[in-house]
Amino acid sequence: ETGVTQSPTHLIKTRGQQVTLRCSSQSGHNTVSWYQQALGQGPQFIFQYYREEENGRGNFPPRFSGLQFPNYSSELNVNALELDDSALYLCASSLVSGRADEQFFGPGTRLTVL
Amino acid sequence: GQQVMQIPQYQHVQEGEDFTTYCNSSTTLSNIQWYKQRPGGHPVFLIQLVKSGEVKKQKRLTFQFGEAKKNSSLHITATQTTDVGTYFCAGSQGANNLFFGTGTRLTVIP
Numbered sequence: 013e014t015g016v017t018q019s020p021t022h023l024i025k026t027r028g029q030q031v032t033l034r035c036s037s038q039s040g041h042n043t044v045s046w047y048q049q050a051l052g053q054g055p056q057f058i059f060q061y062y063r064e065e066e067n068g069r070g071n072f073p074p075r076f077s078g079l080q081f082p083n084y085s086s087e088l089n090v091n092a093l094e095l096d097d098s099a100l101y102l103c104a105s106s107l108v109s110g111r112a113d114e115q116f117f118g119p120g121t122r123l124t125v126l
Numbered sequence: 127g128q129q130v131m132q133i134p135q136y137q138h139v140q141e142g143e144d145f146t147t148y149c150n151s152s153t154t155l156s157n158i159q160w161y162k163q164r165p166g167g168h169p170v171f172l173i174q175l176v177k178s179g180e181v182k183k184q185k186r187l188t189f190q191f192g193e194a195k196k197n198s199s200l201h202i203t204a205t206q207t208t209d210v211g212t213y214f215c216a217g218s219q220g221a222n223n224l225f226f227g228t229g230t231r232l233t234v235i236p
Contacts, residue, residue: 043222045222045223045224047226053228053229054130054214054216054226054227054228054229055169055214055216055226056226057223057224057225057226060222060223062222067222068222068223069223070223102168102169113174114159114171114174115159115161115169115171115216115224116171117168117169117170118168119167119168120168
């Protein structure tokens with residue numbers, strides 16, 4: 013196990029609703045990245061947080077936003093949910109500050125949008 | 127934009143046979159990482175390659191990074207049922223994001 017935890021494990025929402033997913037990084041890791049993994053696909057980078065600031069963003073619209081807290085835990089918020097947002101959302105922490113180094117993934121949150 | 131492709135998409139092998147997956151990037155990478163994801167699980171880091179032409183071994187697994195730093199391969203010798211899963215390469219251009227490949231799903235038939 014990596015020590016990265018995520019909650020909730022599963023979530024069902026309807027189109028147009030908003031959702032908040034949570035992640036607690038591995039002890040000592042100050043960098044957190046969020047990924048979206050659609051069924052049968054590889055993880056797609058959403059954004060990274062380092063020292064409570066967004067430190068890079070993938071090709072995702074502004075309705076995907078995030079936060080990092082002083083204890084390095086993080087949240088992913090998605091507004092105005094669409095059917096295509098149904099996916100496994102993975103949080104990953106890394107030891108090397110602000111870099112795309114070895115990622116320690118959490119178990120993920122499975123989001124279903126109806 | 128950055129694209130990382132993997133082939134094959136699926137591979138079925140008899141236990142004991144070898145397995146290779148190939149990863150190709152549309153741009154030069156600063157490093158490449160490999161991850162394994164078991165069915166229903168999350169990606170688990172296997173290794174990172176940084177240098178041009180680098181070769182690293184982990185028991186039955188051999189990883190290579192191409193001379194041009196645009197391609198990579200993972201070779202498993204004498205597969206076992208515990209090798210089942212999807213293998214992803216993930217490339218970085220030195221920034222703070224990883225581009226994951228499309229993955230190769232390995233099935234090992236006992």
